[in-house]
Amino acid sequence: MTPHLMKAFPRTDLEAERGEGCYLFDRQGRRYLDFLGGVAVNAFGHCHPVLVNTLREQAGKLWHASNIIRIPEQERLADRICAASFADGVFFTNSGSEAIDFALKLVRRYFRSQPSSQRWRVISFADAFHGRSMAAIAAGGQPKLTQGFEPVVPGFDKVPFGDMAALAAAIGPETGAILLEPIQGEGGIRQFTAQMLREIRALCDQHGLLLVMDEVQTGFGRTGKLFAHEHAGVMPDILAAAKGIGAGYPIGAVLATAKVAELVTPGSHGSTLGGAPLASAIGNAVMDLLLDGDLLDRGASTGHVTRIGALLRAELQKLVVEFDDLLLDVRGEGLLVGLGCKVENRSLMTALRDRGMLTAPAGNNVIRLLPPLIIDENHVAEAADILAAACRDMRAAAAA
Numbered sequence: 001m002t003p004h005l006m007k008a009f010p011r012t013d014l015e016a017e018r019g020e021g022c023y024l025f026d027r028q029g030r031r032y033l034d035f036l037g038g039v040a041v042n043a044f045g046h047c048h049p050v051l052v053n054t055l056r057e058q059a060g061k062l063w064h065a066s067n068i069i070r071i072p073e074q075e076r077l078a079d080r081i082c083a084a085s086f087a088d089g090v091f092f093t094n095s096g097s098e099a100i101d102f103a104l105k106l107v108r109r110y111f112r113s114q115p116s117s118q119r120w121r122v123i124s125f126a127d128a129f130h131g132r133s134m135a136a137i138a139a140g141g142q143p144k145l146t147q148g149f150e151p152v153v154p155g156f157d158k159v160p161f162g163d164m165a166a167l168a169a170a171i172g173p174e175t176g177a178i179l180l181e182p183i184q185g186e187g188g189i190r191q192f193t194a195q196m197l198r199e200i201r202a203l204c205d206q207h208g209l210l211l212v213m214d215e216v217q218t219g220f221g222r223t224g225k226l227f228a229h230e231h232a233g234v235m236p237d238i239l240a241a242a243k244g245i246g247a248g249y250p251i252g253a254v255l256a257t258a259k260v261a262e263l264v265t266p267g268s269h270g271s272t273l274g275g276a277p278l279a280s281a282i283g284n285a286v287m288d289l290l291l292d293g294d295l296l297d298r299g300a301s302t303g304h305v306t307r308i309g310a311l312l313r314a315e316l317q318k319l320v321v322e323f324d325d326l327l328l329d330v331r332g333e334g335l336l337v338g339l340g341c342k343v344e345n346r347s348l349m350t351a352l353r354d355r356g357m358l359t360a361p362a363g364n365n366v367i368r369l370l371p372p373l374i375i376d377e378n379h380v381a382e383a384a385d386i387l388a389a390a391c392r393d394m395r396a397a398a399a400a
C-alpha cells in the first residue's frame with residue numbers, strides 16, 4: 001500500500017476493481033457478494049443501468065454550475081424530497097458530516113432568532129456516530145472520535161442509549177435540541193423503540209426543543225421506508241441524510257420544517273459543490289428507483305425491502321441457533337441488519353471475506369449486513385450459505 005495515503009482507515013488488502021449488481025470483483029478477478037454495500041451507500045448495487053445512463057447523459061450536459069444561479073435538477077429533487085417527507089425545505093451537501101454540521105448550525109440559528117432564548121446546547125447519545133467534522137465528533141458518543149483532537153466543540157451533553165430518565169434529567173434551561181439516529185449504525189444497529197421516539201418527541205414539545213434526526217445511514221429506503229422515523233410515526237424538525245441519496249455519488253441533504261427552513265437567508269450558509277447538476281440528476285434517478293415500483297412500504301402494504309429484510313433476518317436467526325457458540329443475535333429493520341457476535345466480529349468478517357462475502361463492522365461486536373436494496377431470495381440464500389460455511393471454518397480453526 002502506498003505510503004502517500006494517510007492511514008485513516010483500517011483497510012484490508014482487497015483491491016476493488018469493478019462491480020456488477022450485488023457483486024464486487026477484486027483485481028485478481030475474485031467475486032464477492034457485496035453486503036458491505038459501500039457502508040449503506042450502494043443502495044442499487046454496482047453500475048445499475050438507470051444510474052449509469054443518468055450519469056452518462058448528465059456528464060455530457062452539465063456537471064457543475066454554481067449555487068448563485070438556478071439549478072433546475074436541484075429544485076426538482078428538493079420538491080420531490082419534500083413531497084415525500086415531513087420537510088418543507090432542503091439544503092444539499094456533499095457528505096453526511098457536512099449535513100450534520102449544518103443541522104447543528106440550524107439548531108443555534110433557530111434559538112438565536114428568539115432573542116430571549118438561552119437555548120443552544122444539544123443532547124446526544126452514547127455510542128452515537130454523527131460523522132467526522134469538528135461538531136460531528138463532539139456530538140458523537142465515542143471518546144475515540146475526539147481523542148487527540150481536543151479541545152472539543154462545546155455544547156454537547158451525552159446520555160446513555162435508551163435511558164429515558166437520564167434524558168429527561170439532562171434537559172436544562174440551555175438545552176436546545178435532542179440529536180439521535182433512529183437506529184444507531186456504527187454503534188451496532190441499536191434501535192430506539194417507537195415508544196421511546198414518541199416519548200422523546202413529547203419531551204421536545206414540552207420543553208420547546210428541536211428534534212434532530214441523523215438518518216445518514218437509515219434514510220433513503222434502507223429500513224423499508226423512505227426514512228426510519230416513519231416506522232414510529234414520529235417526525236423530526238431537522239434531518240440529516242446522505243449515504244443512500246446518491247447511491248454511490250456524493251450528495252447529502254439537510255431537511256427541515258418551515259419554522260427552521262425559513263430562517264436560512266441568502267449568505268447565511270452555503271456549499272460550493274452541494275447539489276450540483278450532476279449530483280442532483282443522480283439524486284433524482286435514485287428517487288425514481290425508490291418511489292416507483294414496489295421497493296418501499298406504502299401505507300399498510302409492505303415493500304420489497306421490508307419483505308426481503310425479514311427473510312434475511314429469519315435466515316440469520318436460524319444460524320444464530322445453529323452456531324450459538326459463535327453468534328449472539330440478529331437486529332435491525334429492513335436491510336439495515338446487525339449480527340451480534342460472541343467471537344470477535346472482525347475475525348468472522350475475515351472468514352466471510354475468505355468465503356467471498358463482504359460485510360461491515362460495527363460497535364458492540366456486531367457485523368453489519370448492508371446489501372443493495374434490490375437483492376432477491378437467491379442473494380439471501382447465498383449469504384446464509386456463506387455465513388454457515390464461515391462459521392464452520394471458525395469452529396474448525398478453533399478445534400485445530
Ligand SMILES: *Cc1c(COP(=O)(O)O)cnc(C)c1O
Nearest residue numbers: 095096097129130131185216217
Ligand atoms: C456515515 C455517517 C455519518 C457521516 O457521513 P460521512 O458522509 O462519512 O461524512 C453521519 N452519521 C451517520 C449515522 C452515519 O452513518
